[in-house]
Amino acid sequence: MNSLLSVENLSVEFKSGGRTAYAVNDVSLRLEAGENLGIVGESGSGKSTLAHAVMRLLPDSAAVTGGRILFDGRDLTAMPERELRALCGQELSMIFQDPMQCLDPSFSVGSQLTETLRAHEKITRAEARTRAAKMLRAVGLEDAEKVMRQYPFALSGGMQQRVMIAMALLTGPRLLIADEPTTALDVTVQDQILHLLKELTRQTGLSVLFITHSFGVVAEVCDRVAVLYGGRVAEYGTVRQLFANAAHPYTQGLLAAVPSMESDREQPLSAIDGTPVSVFAQAEGCPFAARCPRAEERCRRERPALHEVEPDHFAACHAAKAPALAERTGEDHG
Amino acid sequence: MSGREKTVRTPVGRIAVRFFANRAAVVCLGIFLFILLACLIIPLFPIRDPEKMNMEALLQAPNGTYWMGTDIYGRDLLSRMLHGGRLTFNICFTAAGLSLFGLVLGVAAGFFGGRIDRVISRFNDAVASIPIFLLAVFIEMCLPAGQGNYKYAIAVALMPPLVRLSRNLVLEILDCEYIEAARALGVSPVRIAAGHVLRNISGPVIVQVFTNLSDAILTCTIMGYLGLGVRMPRVEWGTIVKEGFQCILRAPLQIVLPCLVIFVCVLSLNVVGNALRDAVAKEER
Known part of the structure; x- marks a missing residue:
């Protein structure tokens, strides 16, 4: 059976002013139907580029230079534009970081919702409005009729994101790509939106590809996580495996940097030393070697391949080789 | 946001509310409409013939019979201004209307980009470098002279700024995330262009059209003054x-009054344009 979404050896490059930025390098991921996959990484790790590549929304300066993206067995990178547009919104949808920017300020919420629906289905305006109102209620906007008449500026950030989610889910897609959907929102609203998405995935069997830089978000809604560093997958596994048994030093560093309720207040938050790897250079060795506390000579020479450290748990690190070794690092850092 | 504004739902409605809250703009709009309608309607009625000379009443100051006085041939200035206004407005509105073709070019250049953009933009640069008065002389030579055909020259002159403006606006709008969001949700390019793009550039474009109109009035009268005008x-x-200039020392009002009318027309159009820009700008914030 096909995976719902399977990214195979994907590479994306940006050309700017004669320089080439290697945003995504040889990334492979799988998302099974009914699962939520989180993609975690810092700014510039290529996580957003990956999401945009799936929807073919890359800017003109960027190009997919290798690999395939299979959606239910169909290659999205090779599909004609028209076919892809029909698929987008119908079977796969996307929500974005800043909902205020994503709603056209000069159209009412209702007309934007019905526009999306009518782009895919031959239905009357009245039918579209009824369905839109129903969807708005499903995402927790009880006063749907009023919201439909309003313009985006009149809504709060949380309401706008709910409208975006409603718009994305109107046609009943199977996959939702959420590009940092809670980053621009207040913490309390973030929580509400995450709960809503979790609830929706539980009810409808929707799968979500979650792009985020927060492990908190991942822990809340995802089944699997891929940690991206320098445009490469550093570690990939289930949420439980990663939190309990992180094999890659980068993941361990990220997890250590998350403040917890129990941590000593006097102690400064831990951080990973150094700066993110430049996207312009293709390093020979491990992209994380320069910041890695456990880097050896070999790490600078030879790029570690993604390999299985325990069943269904992969890491790209020389130090995390055998399952036994992974267990030991797990004890060290668990 | 004022209380009244809040009760209005559509953006157009809110722009209108803000515009009409600007007293100076409303007065100016009234003045312009008054002059415009006077010129369009009054000459339909049997008023004094603008060409009829009266040798008994040369260069009269404004009085009960001749409200704006008479010129060196004893012709009624008010009647001439009203009839002249008809033609002036005809020329200006035609020119400003034709210049809207620039909007089509600009939107096409911005939306399609690439080669189409390069061709249109270079073509536009070429058009912008045509000396407008030379073009007007050329047109007067080629087409029947003295009938206001120089309006095409004015249209050509008004086009390049509109092309540039609309192209830049479209590029700006296409960069907005809501266009990306619409594409991500499968809305077709045609709908994006016709809906999202056109609607969102309309504010600044309307303002530019108003500016074009006042520019057209000025250019039109300058051409008339230089002798490119009608016969x-x-x-x-x-x-x-131009005719008033001939008697500027003996009867200065014969040039002052027409200039005053033109000045008031252009000024009120500019004030209206500025007020519209302010009203639209608040909506965009």
Whole structure:
């Protein structure tokens, strides 16, 4: 059976002013139907580029230079534009970081919702409005009729994101790509939106590809996580495996940097030393070697391949080789 | 946001509320409409013939019979201004209307980009470098002279700024995330162009069209004054100013009054344009 979404050896490059930025390098991921996959990484790790590549929304300066993206067995990178547009919104949808920017300020919420629906289905305006109102209620906007008449500026950030989610889910897609959907929102609203998405995935069997830089978000809604560093997958596994048994030093560093309720207040938050790897250079060795506390000579020479450290748990690190070794690092850092 | 604004739901409605809250703009709009309608309607009625000379009443100051006085041939200035206004407005509205073709070019350039953009933009640069008065002379030579055909030259002159403006606006709008969001949700390019793009550039474009209109009035009268204007029996404001110049020392009002009308027209159009820009800008914030 096909995976719902399977990214195979994907590479994306940006050309700017004669320089080439290697945003995504040889990334492979799988998302099974009914699962939520989180993609975690810092700014510039290529996580957003990956999401945009799936929807073919890359800017003109960027190009997919290798690999395939299979959606239910169909290659999205090779599909004609028209076919892809029909698929987008119908079977796969996307929500974005800043909902205020994503709603056209000069159209009412209702007309934007019905526009999306009518782009895919031959239905009357009245039918579209009824369905839109129903969807708005499903995402927790009880006063749907009023919201439909309003313009985006009149809504709060949380309401706008709910409208975006409603718009994305109107046609009943199977996959939702959420590009940092809670980053621009207040913490309390973030929580509400995450709960809503979790609830929706539980009810409808929707799968979500979650792009985020927060492990908190991942822990809340995802089944699997891929940690991206320098445009490469550093570690990939289930949420439980990663939190309990992180094999890659980068993941361990990220997890250590998350403040917890129990941590000593006097102690400064831990951080990973150094700066993110430049996207312009293709390093020979491990992209994380320069910041890695456990880097050896070999790490600078030879790029570690993604390999299985325990069943269904992969890491790209020389130090995390055998399952036994992974267990030991797990004890060290668990 | 004022209380009244909040009760209005559509953006257009809110822009209108803000515009009409600007007293100076409303007064100016009233003045312009008054002059415009006077010129369009009154000449339909049997008023004094603008070409009829009266040798008994040369260069009269404004009085009960001749409200704006008479020129060196004893012709009624008010009647001439009203008839002349008809032609002036005809020329200006035609020119401003034709210049809207620039909007089509600009939107096409911005939306399609690439080669289409390069061709249109270079073509536009070429058009912008045509000396407008030379073009007007050329057109007067080729087409029947003295009938206001220089309006095409004015249209050509008004086009390049509109092309540039609309192209830049479209590029700006296409960069907005809501366009990306619409594409991500499968809305077709045609709908994006016709809906999202056109609607969102309309504010600044409307303002530019108003500016174009006042520019057209000025250019039109300047051309008339320079002698590119219309020939008898037609009459137009620039020609009236030119004739008034001949008697500027003996009857200065014959040039002052027409200039004043033109000045008021252009000024009120500019004030209206600025007020519209302010009203639209608040909506975009």
